[in-house]
Amino acid sequence: MTVSRFYSPQSIAEATAILRQQSGCQVLAGGTDLLVQMRNGVKQPEYIVDIKEIPGIRDVTLTNQGLTLGAAAPAQSVTERPDIAAAYPGLVEAIDMIGSTQIQGRCSVGGNLCNASPAADTVPALIAVGAVCHVVGGEGVRQVRVEDFNTGPGENCLKRDELLISLFIPRPGVGSADAYLRFTPRTEMDIAVVGAGVSLSLDPMGTVSAARVAIGAAAPTALLVEEAAAAIIGTTLEESALAALAAAAGAAASPISDKRGSAGYRTKVVGVMARRAAQIACDRAQQRQRRAH
Amino acid sequence: MAIHVTTSINAEPVEFLCEADDTLVHVLRDTLNLTGTKEGCSTGDCGACTIVLDGRLACSCLVLGVEAEGKSIETIEGVATPGALHAVQQSLLDHAGLQCGICTPGIVVAARALLERNADPSEEEVRYWLAGNLCRCTGYDKIIRAVLAAAQDLREAAS
Ligand code: FES
Ligand code: FES
Numbered sequence: 001m002t003v004s005r006f007y008s009p010q011s012i013a014e015a016t017a018i019l020r021q022q023s024g025c026q027v028l029a030g031g032t033d034l035l036v037q038m039r040n041g042v043k044q045p046e047y048i049v050d051i052k053e054i055p056g057i058r059d060v061t062l063t064n065q066g067l068t069l070g071a072a073a074p075a076q077s078v079t080e081r082p083d084i085a086a087a088y089p090g091l092v093e094a095i096d097m098i099g100s101t102q103i104q105g106r107c108s109v110g111g112n113l114c115n116a117s118p119a120a121d122t123v124p125a126l127i128a129v130g131a132v133c134h135v136v137g138g139e140g141v142r143q144v145r146v147e148d149f150n151t152g153p154g155e156n157c158l159k160r161d162e163l164l165i166s167l168f169i170p171r172p173g174v175g176s177a178d179a180y181l182r183f184t185p186r187t188e189m190d191i192a193v194v195g196a197g198v199s200l201s202l203d204p205m206g207t208v209s210a211a212r213v214a215i216g217a218a219a220p221t222a223l224l225v226e227e228a229a230a231a232i233i234g235t236t237l238e239e240s241a242l243a244a245l246a247a248a249a250g251a252a253a254s255p256i257s258d259k260r261g262s263a264g265y266r267t268k269v270v271g272v273m274a275r276r277a278a279q280i281a282c283d284r285a286q287q288r289q290r291r292a293h
Numbered sequence: 294m295a296i297h298v299t300t301s302i303n304a305e306p307v308e309f310l311c312e313a314d315d316t317l318v319h320v321l322r323d324t325l326n327l328t329g330t331k332e333g334c335s336t337g338d339c340g341a342c343t344i345v346l347d348g349r350l351a352c353s354c355l356v357l358g359v360e361a362e363g364k365s366i367e368t369i370e371g372v373a374t375p376g377a378l379h380a381v382q383q384s385l386l387d388h389a390g391l392q393c394g395i396c397t398p399g400i401v402v403a404a405r406a407l408l409e410r411n412a413d414p415s416e417e418e419v420r421y422w423l424a425g426n427l428c429r430c431t432g433y434d435k436i437i438r439a440v441l442a443a444a445q446d447l448r449e450a451a452s
Contacts, residue, residue, distance in 0.1 A: 002314065003313040003314040004294070004310075004313065005294070006296060006313040006315060006357070006359045008359075008362070008416035028360075030355075031355050031357065031360070032337055032355050033357060035316065035337075035354070035355045035356075035357070036336045036337060038314065039335060039336065040336075048313060048314075048357070050357075050359075050360060051362075074349060076349055098423050099337065099425065100337075100340065100425020100426075101350050101403060101406075101407075101421075101422050101423075101424070101425055102337070102340055102343055102350045102351055102403065102425045103337055103352065103353045103355075103425065105346070105350045105351050106349070106351050106352075106355065106356070108345075184336060186423060188424040189338070189424050240352070268408075285352075
C-alpha cells in the first residue's frame with residue numbers, strides 16, 4: 001500500500017472538490033471492504049477521502065415519511081434501533097447478516113451498495129423496499145434508484161466527483177411488509193450463495209396489490225425482477241402464484257459457478273428463497289393489518 | 294509523509310505519527326507498544342485485533358491509524374484495573390477459556406462490550422455476538438460458558 005495523502009473533508013462541497021481535482025481518489029466510509037482490497041492489491045488508491053466527518057453522513061432518521069440512512073452510518077446504528085426493525089424487518093435482517101459484530105460497528109449500508117458486490121446482502125433488500133440514492137456531485141444532485149446504481153461487479157454509476165450521501169426508503173403502509181432471505185452454509189460470517197428480498201402490500205381482502213422482488217448473487221448485479229412481482233400481484237399467494245414467482249426469479253438469474261455454488265444450483269435456490277421471502281413478507285403484512293384493526 | 298494524529302486511548306491523551314495507509318493495529322502495536330491487541334488475519338475475519346472505537350467494536354486491522362484523529366479508543370490494556378481483572382478476564386481463567394491466548398484480548402474486549410449492552414445474554418446471543426472472534430485452541434464451549442458466568446457474576450455484584 002502506498003497512499004500519499006489522506007483527506008477528511010468537513011463538507012460535501014469540500015469532498016466533491018477533492019474528487020474533481022485529483023484522479024486516483026478512493027472514498028472511505030467504514031473501510032471494511034476497502035482496507036481488505038488495499039491489502040490484497042485489488043485497489044491501490046493514491047489518495048483516500050474519508051467521508052465520515054461530513055456533517056449528517058452518519059445519521060439515521062426515521063419519520064412518518066420514511067427512513068433516511070446516511071451513507072456512512074455504521075450498520076449497528078441501524079440494527080440496534082427496534083423502531084427501524086419494526087418498520088423494515090427485511091431490510092434490517094439483511095443489514096444484520098453482514099460480517100461480525102466488529103464489522104457491523106464500522107461498515108455502512110451505503111458502503112455495501114457502493115462496493116457493488118453481486119452478493120451484497122443489503123442490495124436486494126434495499127431494492128425490494130424501493131430505496132432511492134441521494135447522490136451529490138460537482139454538477140449537482142441526482143436521485144438514483146438502487147436497482148440502477150450498480151453497473152457490474154465492483155462497479156457503480158457514480159461519476160468521479162460524485163458521492164452517495166444517503167439512502168431514502170419510503171415508509172411502508174399498514175398492509176405492507178418486507179423480508180430478506182439468503183442461503184449460506186453457515187449461519188453467520190458468510191457470503192450469500194443467493195439472496196432474495198421481497199416487499200409486498202395486501203389490500204383489505206388479503207390480495208397482493210403491489211410487490212417488489214429482488215434477487216442477489218444470481219447475476220452481475222442485484223436485480224429487480226418485475227416478472228416475479230407480476231406473478232403474485234392479484235393473488236393471495238396460493239401455491240400456483242408462488243411457483244410462478246419462483247420460476248420467474250430463476251428465469252431472471254444468470255449466475256456464475258464458483259466455490260459457493262454452481263450456476264444451476266443458484267438458479268434453482270434463488271427461486272426457493274424468493275418464494276419463502278414472499279411468504280414471510282405476506283405473513284408480516286397480515287400481522288400489521290390485524291394490529292391496525 | 295508522516296501524519297500527526299491526536300487521539301485518546303484508554304482515556305489517556307495520545308499523539309503519534311503514522312503514514313496514510315498504516316492500520317491502527319500496527320500503530321497500536323509497533324508505534325505505541327500496546328501489544329495486547331493481536332493481529333491474526335488482517336482482513337476482519339478473526340477478531341484478534343478487536344478494539345472499541347467511539348463506543349463501537351471494530352477490527353483495528355480495518356481502521357487506518359489516521360482515522361483515530363479526535364476519537365476515543367479502548368484496548369485490552371484498559372480493561373483490568375490495577376487491583377483486579379475484569380469479570381470476563383477472571384471468568385476466562387476460571388473456566389480455562391484460553392490456551393495459547395492469541396484470541397483472548399479480542400474476546401475480552403468484545404465480551405465486555407456485550408455485557409455492557411446486555412447484562413443477561415442468552416447462550417445464542419453470546420455465540421452470535423462473538424461469531425467474529427475465532428479461536429483455534431479452545432473449541433469455544435469454555436469461552437461461551439466463561440462469558441455467561443461473567444455475566445452472572447456482574448449481575449450478582451450489581452444487585
Ligand atoms: S487481525 Fe483484524 S480481524 Fe483478524
Ligand atoms: S486460545 Fe489459542 S486461539 Fe484462542
